Amino acid sequence: MARRTGADEAADAYERHLAEHDRDRRRAQGAFYTPPELVAWVLDHALPADGTAVTVLDPACGTGHFLVAAARRLGVRAVHGSDLDPEAIRIARERLHAEDPTVPAEEIERQVVVADGLTAWAGRTFAAVVGNPPFLGQLRRHSAGRSEEHRRGLGAYTDTSAVFLRRSLDLVGQGGVVALVQPLSVLAARDAGAVRAAVASRGAVTDFWCADGPVFAGTPVLTCVPVVRVGAAPSTDPDGWGALAAPAFGIPAVTLPPGTGTVGDLADCTADFRDQYYGLAPFVHDRLPGGVPLVTTGLIDPAESRWGRAPTRFARRRYDAPSVDLAALRAGGGLARWADARLVPKLLVAGQGRVIEAVADEHGAWLPSVPVVSVVPGVRADLWRLLAVLLAPPVVAHAAARYLGTGLTPGSVKVSARQVAALPLPADEHAWAEGARLARVAQAAASGDERAALLAATGRIMTDAYRADPASYDWWWGRVRRRPDESGDPGWSTPA
Template sequence: MARGTEADEAADAYERHLAARERDRRRAQGSFYTPAELVGWVLDRALPTTGTVLDPACGTGHFLVAAARRLGVRAVHGSDLDIDAVRIARQRLHELDPSVPMATIAQQVVVADGLVAWEGRTFDAVVGNPPFLGQLRRRSAGQSEEHRRGLGAYTDTSAVFLRRALDLVVPGGVVALVQPISVLAARDAGPVRTAVAERGAVTDFWCTDRPVFDGTPVLTCVPVVRAGATPATDPDSWGALAAPGFGIPAVTLPGDTGTVGDLATCTADFRDQYYGLAPFVRDGLPGGTPLVTTGLIDPAESRWGSAPTRFARQQYDAPSVDLAALRADGALAGWATARLVPKLLVAGQGRVIEAVADEAGAWLPSVPVVSVVPHNRADLWPLLAVLLAPPVVAHAATRYLGTGLTPGSVKVSARQLAALPLPADGGAWDEGARLAEAAQRADATARTAYLGELAGVMTAAYGLPADHETAQWWRGRQQRPPGA
């Protein structure tokens, strides 16, 4: 049956009303309505030939109506906190099959919190597009708190729905809920990924590198989970499911060669250092200590003094710390001493892992720059070669996909940097270290050539051919976009 009933038109009008008149409320509730093409993709993979289906956050009923056209109105169930949306969803289902009494539909589609509304019930499929909303701004409380236990403070509500759906599906049934792409690697979504691995397996996957929901830039994905299936994907490696859609090449790295953490201490600073430094930062202070922000770090290059940057909401041409005044103040004196040692500084995120060596130990890092301090000073350049190695970058881009602020950006924490594997080919690694040092000491033109050569050498150091697609991918991404 084609769309075009009065209730369908009411649904369209209601969503236009939300978009035009209540965009702020819509954002506050985390509600964004699903394109028909995506609804079809989900139902093609989730619906049984016969059986029941639940959308626990059904809105105006896009998933319910599409499912009812395949299974019948009596097979679909839904819930939502939006009274007007539920009313429209019920009317659409009644117009689809007037033989089903409205009273029956009202029992199937209810105004309720979908996290608690279906206690004791199970369905053959649980589908939908639950609200995207961090737990600190949650849309419901009370009983639903039970379903948030064991999750981090920033676990998105959509991921809470995903974990809850595992309790609402029969053995062998399917869960397919739209999720923000951060579910792939976000730390606070870890317990949800683990729950999926314990209860079933991701058997199909959809993602996009562009926003598809009107009114939000959030990138989304749909893991299709079959309850009882044997997991084929490590719950900490969901990023591999989406990597092809972002053009990230697949790599397998050695697992028994040691890690960056064996050779160095990786440390991130926090708000105390960020705000504590602010009173002591000057622009171009003679004799001052350079403050290196994440935007000033490129592969084997610090742009301090040659490019403007922002710190503490102010723009600087050459931000410098009055070290004498900072030490006299005392609060950050110990911190500054610990940071003013030979180290690598790693940008908070970038198109690749962006790292530069502070050979003299003369720079201070600005949050969220990560400091990598080698246990042995001789490992400074070898460690820089590791962080610039294309296979390592592809590995990090895949494993932590979705945690950055921009699509496909590589964001790696101090803990994650410490876990990055070392290369197996020591000879190639030595050559990579030589090239990393040469690149940092070179001018811009020569640096590009050295980095291009380093890409092939360090790809080989990880057991891949020097001309592997990973090396070319890295060369393309490490180039700074024009005007950046």
């Protein structure tokens, strides 16, 4: 174990102070300090194994955990850092000086500076950029400095940590390494897509770390570390980083048949937004006679709608059976065309769940509530064949891995309308047809146990339809559970 100095103790005390007494400032800065074992992992994978002398930058160094650990491997003169917090920088400098008092304090002050790490190092390059940059959403991003030029071309909700990742690609030379802690959402979030594309254009993710639970005290955010080597041959789809983390979450690897087409070839996939959500609110009543059922995400299970049998919430109100007054809505005019477009035979897909949860509205009698996705078959498409695709275990495992990190919880599978449209079709037409038949019978089942057995059979045959490893079925079935209703029904028993 490395010796501890008085400056190290000062760093610990400062971080405890922020955590216990200045939480607003800590949140505003997006500052959560890195456990020593994770620092060691990052340096093990970012620095040369043979101890070759290289230069290292931590662009948001805080009190210097990465800097001190790197200095113990490479020497104090090899490390550089920046941060907007003057007190943190003062402590980091003292820690480095304590590591090697022969290095003049003035020299350390030139290496470790109070500055915005996104702009401070223009024109410089390093062998490695490491660290744990601030996690800040759109509303607090200015806390990371006035560096809007580095957000150009990025989505509005790109996390500041991902902006640091893209910027750091310019701070290392050919063969250089960038290893920055990121929120798990960087793996698949739409607004981080430009960052993933930048990595693919410059190099490749050659090592990867993640945890299936929080590792930073004071925040529930799940994190990962993609280790990017500039100049390495790309091996990961920019939209498929989630597969890197899938093993940590127990998601089985699947290989789906190429060239079979996608759901979007057979159906229009649409999501509704704010206008429909707020526009519907005045027309929704509970158990309105003759009303049109409003189906929320919470009412959708695999091949089952629980409308009228389970409570739900819409527009901050609880409903036992939310119903839309269609006559009043049409008289109002604003959503009449929208309602007519939705009252057609379709699938309704929950915004997120433990698996992809979809149910068929065979007669076009339901309206979807945001964020439910509507899947409307084309003229030649079969509603039940599409339902079988969305229930297929290999497809669910594929989506769970590809879009890992976008859900509200680490175990949830979240798919947008665009992502539903991109889901692949199976290769075995005969097995697919049988899966469609079973899915239809499952939705019509008279009891929960009957539906469970039929869903299990659907999952097995659709695994065969994709010619996939049975492990995807085992994983899928382990996650398919009907939530208890208010009568106390505990849900399905698992078929043998």
